[in-house]
Amino acid sequence: MKEASPIYGLMAEFEQPAQIVAAAVAARDAGYRLVDAYTPFPVEGLPEAIGFPRTRLPLIIFIGGLVGCIGGFYMQYWCNAVNYPINVGGRPYNSWPMFIPVTFEMTILCAATAAVVGLFALNGLPMPYHPVFNVPQFAQASRNRFFLCIQAGDAKFDLPSTRNFLDGLKPHAVYEVQP
Amino acid sequence: MAGTPSHPSNDFAELEPAVLAPGHTFASVTDKISAIVLTRPASRGWWFGLVVSFSLVMVLLTTITYLLVVGVGVWGINIPIAWGFAIVNFVWWIGIGHAGTLISAILLLLHQEWRTSINRFAEAMTLFAVACAGVFPLLHMGRPWFFYWLLPYPNTMKLWPQFRSPLVWDCFAVSTYFTVSLLFWYVGLIPDMATLRDNSRSRFGRIAYGFLAMGWRGSARHWRRYEVAYLIMAGLATPLVVSVHTVVSFDFCVANMPGWHTTIFPPYFVAGAIYSGFAMVLVLAIPLRYFYGLKDFITDQHLQNMAKVMLATCMIVGYGYGLEAFMSWYSDNPYEEYVIHNRMTGAYAWSYWLLILCNVAIPQILWSKRARSYVPLLFCVALVVLVGMWLERFVIVVTSLQRDFLPSSWGMYSPTFWDWSMFLGTIGLFFCLLFLFLRLLPAISMSEMRELVEEVEGPEAHAH
Numbered sequence: 001m002k003e004a005s006p007i008y009g010l011m012a013e014f015e016q017p018a019q020i021v022a023a024a025v026a027a028r029d030a031g032y033r034l035v036d037a038y039t040p041f042p043v044e045g046l047p048e049a050i051g052f053p054r055t056r057l058p059l060i061i062f063i064g065g066l067v068g069c070i071g072g073f074y075m076q077y078w079c080n081a082v083n084y085p086i087n088v089g090g091r092p093y094n095s096w097p098m099f100i101p102v103t104f105e106m107t108i109l110c111a112a113t114a115a116v117v118g119l120f121a122l123n124g125l126p127m128p129y130h131p132v133f134n135v136p137q138f139a140q141a142s143r144n145r146f147f148l149c150i151q152a153g154d155a156k157f158d159l160p161s162t163r164n165f166l167d168g169l170k171p172h173a174v175y176e177v178q179p
Numbered sequence: 180m181a182g183t184p185s186h187p188s189n190d191f192a193e194l195e196p197a198v199l200a201p202g203h204t205f206a207s208v209t210d211k212i213s214a215i216v217l218t219r220p221a222s223r224g225w226w227f228g229l230v231v232s233f234s235l236v237m238v239l240l241t242t243i244t245y246l247l248v249v250g251v252g253v254w255g256i257n258i259p260i261a262w263g264f265a266i267v268n269f270v271w272w273i274g275i276g277h278a279g280t281l282i283s284a285i286l287l288l289l290h291q292e293w294r295t296s297i298n299r300f301a302e303a304m305t306l307f308a309v310a311c312a313g314v315f316p317l318l319h320m321g322r323p324w325f326f327y328w329l330l331p332y333p334n335t336m337k338l339w340p341q342f343r344s345p346l347v348w349d350c351f352a353v354s355t356y357f358t359v360s361l362l363f364w365y366v367g368l369i370p371d372m373a374t375l376r377d378n379s380r381s382r383f384g385r386i387a388y389g390f391l392a393m394g395w396r397g398s399a400r401h402w403r404r405y406e407v408a409y410l411i412m413a414g415l416a417t418p419l420v421v422s423v424h425t426v427v428s429f430d431f432c433v434a435n436m437p438g439w440h441t442t443i444f445p446p447y448f449v450a451g452a453i454y455s456g457f458a459m460v461l462v463l464a465i466p467l468r469y470f471y472g473l474k475d476f477i478t479d480q481h482l483q484n485m486a487k488v489m490l491a492t493c494m495i496v497g498y499g500y501g502l503e504a505f506m507s508w509y510s511d512n513p514y515e516e517y518v519i520h521n522r523m524t525g526a527y528a529w530s531y532w533l534l535i536l537c538n539v540a541i542p543q544i545l546w547s548k549r550a551r552s553y554v555p556l557l558f559c560v561a562l563v564v565l566v567g568m569w570l571e572r573f574v575i576v577v578t579s580l581q582r583d584f585l586p587s588s589w590g591m592y593s594p595t596f597w598d599w600s601m602f603l604g605t606i607g608l609f610f611c612l613l614f615l616f617l618r619l620l621p622a623i624s625m626s627e628m629r630e631l632v633e634e635v636e637g638p639e640a641h642a643h
Contacts, residue, residue, distance in 0.1 A: 042402040079339035098343040126393035139377035144205035
């Protein structure tokens with residue numbers, strides 16, 4: 001089973017954001033699917049180029065906000081109108097306009113929490129170990145270099161031909177990524 | 180990214196000072212900002228500032244200890260003036276915090292590129308200011324160890340908070356504000372934590388920053404979700420910041436107290452909050468860029484823009500003061516009329532006229548472009564505004580409570596030593612946290628600065 005996963009993949013290093021977008025498009029066009037790009041800042045057009053046009057995150061945030069909104073209002077209604085009704089000068093128990101500020105704050109709180117939890121969960125963070133960090137030059141990915149990684153698990157991956165393909169994209173260098 | 184409208188070599192840039200000095204690359208912005216944390220030794224000035232502010236933190240702790248032992252009677256509060264410095268300082272601090280959220284969230288949504296280099300420390304300012312603010316109502320409760328009674332939790336007394344009370348709204352608003360500001364700040368920090376992890380020379384630094392970076396590796400998929408999350412959180416923080424000071428103003432204006440019971444309070448409080456917040460950002464940014472050589476990133480254009488925001492909010496609060504006086508006359512209500520009359524001519528008239536001087540008269544100098552461009556003057560105006568906004572809250576709290584409906588419940592208020600020591604102590608806490616922040620975390624967002632380089636410099640930015 002040595003061939004199964006001798007390496008994690010091959011990684012090419014680029015110096016310009018425009019180059020990495022072109023490289024990612026070329027890799028998709030060549031039929032590679034398990035492709036990821038690593039950049040020091042969000043590069044426009046890159047998620048689409050590696051085949052990741054949309055994220056479900058807004059839906060998660062919306063559900064979080066909805067839960068906060070309904071839950072926040074119901075909490076006040078139940079506390080002040082059902083479980084322990086307080087008669088304040090004959091005003092209605094369900095004095096809903098007075099419940100709006102807390103409902104609003106709970107909406108924002110739950111939506112923002114859902115945004116952060118959803119971001120971490122979908123990104124699979126925290127992740128203490130990842131093979132890409134085995135390339136010493138990868139430290140530059142958080143400074144000024146752009147990396148394209150084609151994973152060995154890709155159906156079309158073949159070490160010599162994929163290396164040839166990456167070399168053809170005129171990168172600064174190509175590295176093997178240890179698993 | 181198609182056009183480079185603010186390219187420094189075109190004619191337009193000559194007229195308008197740039198938001199980033201020309202010639203920077205991805206590497207140079209990263210290295211210059213991370214150097215403050217990673218390589219540059221702590222300067223004498225930094226140690227001096229830390230020691231002074233840390234001493235004031237000790238003053239704060241001493242005051243709190245004495246307060247807990249003896250009780251809130253150590254303050255100058257009394258009946259009728261039960262709020263005193265505690266609420267004055269609470270409103271002042273929380274208002275200062277608001278500029279941080281405004282810069283980081285609202286200006287992001289409005290595509291104001293100049294926010295990039297000031298948003299990180301403005302957000303830090305928000306967190307520290309809200310922390311300082313929180314101390315006051317907590318201790319003003321008298322028995323702060325029962326603070327959790329404000330929260331709805333099942334208890335043996337089978338009681339719930341009174342959700343029709345603005346004080347409960349305040350508890351929810353301020354705690355939500357702190358939590359969301361912290362989350363927003365942390366999410367913004369994650370890519371920079373990865374940069375520090377990858378560039379730190381010490382093992383401890385790599386572990387500590389690596390822990391905080393949570394394994395961030397800059398994948399394009401992650402960036403996509405990150406941008407979506409960041410933008411939506413900015414969208415959530417924008418109405419939140421408006422709601423927080425609105426709720427703070429409800430603490431006043433839901434009451435029937437003359438001088439408080441007015442519908443102009445919410446907008447005028449929000450504008451005042453932004454006013455004092457921008458003044459504080461200027462007070463912090465001017466020394467920061469001077470001492471750390473960050474004039475390339477926090478340019479004169481930033482100071483100009485902030486001065487303009489201050490001038491705009493100055494006009495709004497000035498309108499607020501005018502309308503308060505007008506409404507008291509127009510209402511034909513003797514109590515309302517008397518409160519304004521007492522503010523202008525009574526025992527605390529000095530505070531009212533000093534407030535008008537600091538908040539309305541002196542900042543008018545910012546109409547002049549020369550005054551806005553002269554940095555020492557701008558710094559002084561910002562300090563004056565901070566004093567003025569503090570006086571505004573003093574006037575609102577003290578002069579209204581001092582003379583209400585019945586002459587039998589009239590009183591006077593004078594702060595004690597412990598009032599002042601507590602106020603000074605929170606200023607110390609604020610600056611102490613800020614000094615630590617400057618050395619431990621990147622004061623300017625490196626990932627956003629790289630993005631700005633890409634937009635401003637275009638394809639040349641890759642050089643070395």
